[in-house]
Amino acid sequence: MVPFAYPGAWIGATAAALLVGVPIVIHLINMMRHRRVEWAAMEFLLISQRKNRTWVVLKQLLLLLLRMAAVAAIIFLVAQPKVSNELGKWFGSTKTHHIVLLDDSFSMSDRWGDTSAFDEAKAVVGRIGAQAAAQATPQSFTLLRFSQAGRTARGTQPDVFQETVDRDFAVRLGDTVRPLGPSQTAAEPIQALKAIAQLLSETESDRRVVYIVSDFRARQWNNPADLKKRLAELTDTGARLYLVNCVQSARPNLAITDLALAPGTRAAGVSMYMDVTVKNFGEAPATEVPIALQQDGAPRPAVSIPQIPPRKAVRKQFPIHFPTAGKHRIVARLPSDAVAADNFRYGVLDMPVGVPVLLIDGDPQAWDARFLALVLESEKRVRTGIIPRIEQPRFLSLNRLDEFHAVYLANIERLDASAVKALEEYVAGGGGLAIFLGPRSRAKFVNDELYRDGKGLFPVPLSGRALLRVDHLEKAPDLEIVDEKHPVFRVFVGQKVNYAAMLIFEQYFAVPKGWSPKPDSTVRVIAQLRNRAPLAIEQSFGKGRVIAFLTTAAPMWNNWAKEGPSFPVTMLQMQAYLASQPVGTLAQQVGTPLKVEFDPGAYERQVRFLTPDEELSPTAPTDAVPVDGALAASLPKTDLSGIYRIRLQKKDGKSEERQFAYNVDAEEGDLRAVGKADLLAALAPIKPDYAQADEFQYKVEEAGYNLFYLLLGLLVALLIGEQILAWNASYHPPSRVARSGKGGAR
Secondary structure, three states, rough: OEEEEEOOOHHHHHHHHHHHOHHHHHHHHHHHOOOOOOHHHHHHHHHHHHHHHHHHHHHHHHHEEEHHHHHHHHHHHHHHHHEEHHHHOOOOOOOOOEEEEEOOOOHHEEEEEOOOHHHHHHHHHHHHHHHHHHHOOOOOOOOOOEOOOOOOOOOOOOOEEEEEEEOOOOHHHHHHHHHOOOOOOOEEEEEEHHHHHHOOOOOOEEEEEEEEOOOOEHHHOOOOOOOHHHHHHHHHHHEEEEEEEEOOOOOOOOEEEEEEEEOOOOOOOEEEEEEEEEOOOOOOEEEEEEEEEOOOOEEEEEEEEEEEOOOEEEEEEEEEOOOOEEEEEEEEEEEOOOOOOOHHEEEEEOOOEEEEEEEEEEEOHHHHHHHHHHEEOOOOOOOEEEEEEEEEOOOHOOOOOOOOOOEEEEEOOOOOHHHHHHHHHHOOOOOEEEEEEEOOOOOOHHHHHHOOOOOOOOOOOEEEEEEOOOOOOOOOEEEEOOOOHHHHHHOOOOOOOOOHHHEOOOEEEEEEOOOOOOOOOOOEEEEEEEOEEEEEEEEEEEOOEEEEEEEOOOOOOHHEEEHHOHHHHHHHHHHHOOOOOOEEEEEEOOOOOOEEEOEEEEEOEEEEEOOOOOOOOOOOOEOOEOOOOOOEEOOOOOOEEEEEEEEEEOOOEEEOOOEEEOOHHHHOOOEEEEOOOHHHHHOOOOOEEEHHHEEEEEEEEOOOOOOHHHHHHHHHHHHHHHHHHHHOOOOOOOOHHHHHHOOOOO
């Protein structure tokens, strides 16, 4: 069977067998229309015709054959038949373009024995190149790694692009592939497929063979809707598709998925906690998992997780302390396993000298604010890192609040509309607000301006002041913790000493009778009095939080600030809970460009980026460019995890170094793979060729030479010949001018 350049071209070939008979049918129909009429003059002509019959019939037969051949040539021209035998070389050829998409995401670093998935992949690439070089027909080659496809900052960068394959190509390809290694990115095949579609012209006449050399992890291939669409577009253009799998089975793997500060005050000299999270991607439990830790390059005590269930993540908390302000590095590391890149997690923490907190007191004497400042500010024996600032209510209308990590309102009688608006914007943007009521507080102001039918900052409506009557019969504590898991009231739960029994609450603001939070609201009562009246209520407001106490902070309506350690501990816990400073991720993901901006009046233009592998691959200084009144510079290549540094030169001669942490996408460490049957079923109706890396061999197709141009030339020759023969075989009477010239004038 003769192959064609495009799938379904056999339909055109079948149609050719039918359409080439059209001229015969037309001729037979015309013959049926003839009618015999005897005419004496015609007998003379018939005698003459019999003498020339053989020649006339031959010309008519040739004309019919030419027309039939022209119809067949047109149909085969569309189908484009190809031949690969030696005879085909005399007619012209189509080049075969081998396009290899090489998965170099860090899951391809999966090792077993003395090899790895990426080693197997490189061997496959080498075999494809060698087999292409052994072909007698013209070949070209493109090699694109997943990590080099569609990068926003650098664009697509193939290692080999449409290079002509010759006798020495296999050697050149080996020199290119040999030093390559898996990246630390989580690059996906969809980007490589998009990049190939953009790099290669849709009108390219080469026959394409596309190879996806990968580990086919379930993360990308379990539900490949987008991939299927891209692959269908390739095969619709006539490309042949190979899927080459470089792994035989999934191996267990552990990965550090997160390294973050626990909620708390972040400041130099303050003890705090960090959380490290480890995920088990295997199918069996992992036991006694050690995590090595480094702080500013020096080892510190390791921590251990007793057990991690299969396909689950476990968080472990450990204490940390940075005595000085500035940038500090923290590194967590797991023991070696199948994949190394996700065994490390890096963080850079910027420790300020202290955390500014704003205390607004409606009383000129500021008793509530003074008691709050007393427990929040740093002491000689225990450093809190909090820097309280006491101000009057008008401060809210005249100053920016975003520099403060929390705002406290105490005993406020009223606030200007501009102050209320400033507070709402601050909390909605992620700030924390604590409100204490007192003798100067007015229920009407709170309800009208702060509560506003549940739309404002205050979480509950107020009915007025109330007294908590002494109960001489029941000696229950005045304070009852409703939410025992809430971090603010942790000191009252699970302690040997019952701190709640020491507290006496005499006055408070009551809520309307029958009030309760709406089911769809974020309001929740976290502490109440023994008569079930709410005392501490929390609500979310935008991105921030509000906690309202319906009593005083100072020991005026209660003795809380004077009895035991529960008051200062609760206030410090609340400050950590409300703090507006983000304490989530401490790093960026590899592949994200590193950008820096600085003041042109204070710094020189030259910038030096230093990468984690600076000793092996040093970077050159670069000049920043002006952007919106500032100087900006960027490092587009951040494909390694670790600590990146930026060195700036100040105009006063001093230098400054900034540090940034980059981590891998730990989910790439999920080594579950999709098997052949499931993969082919998910890609149906696409029918790619599938093979394991150690068994893969390129199938040389018989169709290598395209007869398009030969057929085009033949069609032109047939049409010209048909016109000449048709003119010669037809009757052409002499022109009137010729007849008048021979016979003379009448």
